[in-house]
Amino acid sequence: MVKVINNSTPIEDGFFMPAEYEPQDRIYMIWPERKDNWRKDALPAQEAYKEVAFAISEFTPVTMLANFKEYEHARKMLEPKVRVVEMPSNDAWCRDSGPTVLVNGSGQRRGCDWRFNAWGGLVDGLYNPWDEDDEIAKNICRLEDIEYYSLDNFVLEGGSIHVDGIGTVLTTEMCLLSAGRNPHLSKMEIEQILKDYLGATKVLWLKRGIDPMETNGHIDDVACFVRPGEVACIYTEDVNNPFYEVAMDNYRTLCNMTDCRGEQFTVHKICLPKNPVYLKGAETIEDVPGTIPRKDGDICIASYLNFLITNDGVIVPQYGDENDELALRQLEEIFPDKKIVGVFTKEIVYGGGNIHCITQQIPSPRYNSL
Numbered sequence: 001m002v003k004v005i006n007n008s009t010p011i012e013d014g015f016f017m018p019a020e021y022e023p024q025d026r027i028y029m030i031w032p033e034r035k036d037n038w039r040k041d042a043l044p045a046q047e048a049y050k051e052v053a054f055a056i057s058e059f060t061p062v063t064m065l066a067n068f069k070e071y072e073h074a075r076k077m078l079e080p081k082v083r084v085v086e087m088p089s090n091d092a093w094c095r096d097s098g099p100t101v102l103v104n105g106s107g108q109r110r111g112c113d114w115r116f117n118a119w120g121g122l123v124d125g126l127y128n129p130w131d132e133d134d135e136i137a138k139n140i141c142r143l144e145d146i147e148y149y150s151l152d153n154f155v156l157e158g159g160s161i162h163v164d165g166i167g168t169v170l171t172t173e174m175c176l177l178s179a180g181r182n183p184h185l186s187k188m189e190i191e192q193i194l195k196d197y198l199g200a201t202k203v204l205w206l207k208r209g210i211d212p213m214e215t216n217g218h219i220d221d222v223a224c225f226v227r228p229g230e231v232a233c234i235y236t237e238d239v240n241n242p243f244y245e246v247a248m249d250n251y252r253t254l255c256n257m258t259d260c261r262g263e264q265f266t267v268h269k270i271c272l273p274k275n276p277v278y279l280k281g282a283e284t285i286e287d288v289p290g291t292i293p294r295k296d297g298d299i300c301i302a303s304y305l306n307f308l309i310t311n312d313g314v315i316v317p318q319y320g321d322e323n324d325e326l327a328l329r330q331l332e333e334i335f336p337d338k339k340i341v342g343v344f345t346k347e348i349v350y351g352g353g354n355i356h357c358i359t360q361q362i363p364s365p366r367y368n369s370l
Helices: 040-057 068-077 133-144 187-198 244-255 324-334 346-351
Strands: 024-030 062-066 083-086 100-103 109-115 147-155 168-172 202-206 223-227 230-235 266-271 308-310 313-318 339-344 360-363
Touching: 024 040, 024 133, 024 308, 040 062, 040 068, 040 313, 040 339, 040 346, 062 068, 068 083, 100 133, 100 187, 100 360, 109 133, 133 147, 147 187, 168 187, 168 223, 187 202, 202 244, 230 244, 244 266, 266 324, 313 324, 324 339
Parallel strands: 024 062, 062 083, 109 147, 168 202, 230 266, 313 339
Antiparallel strands: 024 360, 100 109, 223 230, 308 313
């Protein structure tokens, strides 16, 4: 039986969330199947998930979670080296429903089981029910035999935070202060919970993300840490780009921010697609009560920054856009010691997210030398 911890916090117990660029043991994903979210019975999305899992597996073992009725189909589609585990879920966004896994310096890991409410619950959530997704974090912790902290009264998704592993957290006000998350808490109280449960000393708040409707502005579409003291940020000088204002505001803000050590950031620019991506084929998405409907022409959150850093690789979204190669070159400069792998993910964007959104890492244990 995996222990549930309710009488202490990670920072009290010496645990913290390591940065994504630190060593990882495994990546978790959840197989897509919802016909009210994914086009064409989710078949194109499944092909895209397959390609993402294959790309990741070059660097890190992958576990794909699948509902009972999709287990055999997922097993047949995926490469043999991808582990497939039957586990119930409502949808396929493991970054947000999965656990945040922490480490200490003694080779131990613990998880954080945040409350998940489909990005806003009854206020502005995207689907209902979300009960099986709210069980994903604890179920992964049990599968990995990791003790976990249970936060039944605090809503948080993994895509709403990035950490540098030395004490700095990056997030957005648009998301964490939204009415559907934790309206009973003040900004200061939310910040303290982030520090206590991520093992951090400083929280940096950007005002907005580029996805106000789907996730209320997750950070993982706009900025992330690439190493201590360095962040990557979306950037465009095209005033006609729908994300221009947010991108420029966040870039300028980050250039004037400092990390937990008081050091100013080096900010790396990551381009946006030259041509915005709009949803097509919405007529093949089922209209189901309880799910926010989609329509042709909806703006999709196509960001190259929604990549996954995993051990010796970086898995990067591609859209068939003329800026695809530029984004890969920019990331090659940022990560000269890693292999940059592009995967065509427009079908995932049509569903509301991208590579970072559909993955969640299990960090390797840390052993501090005496």
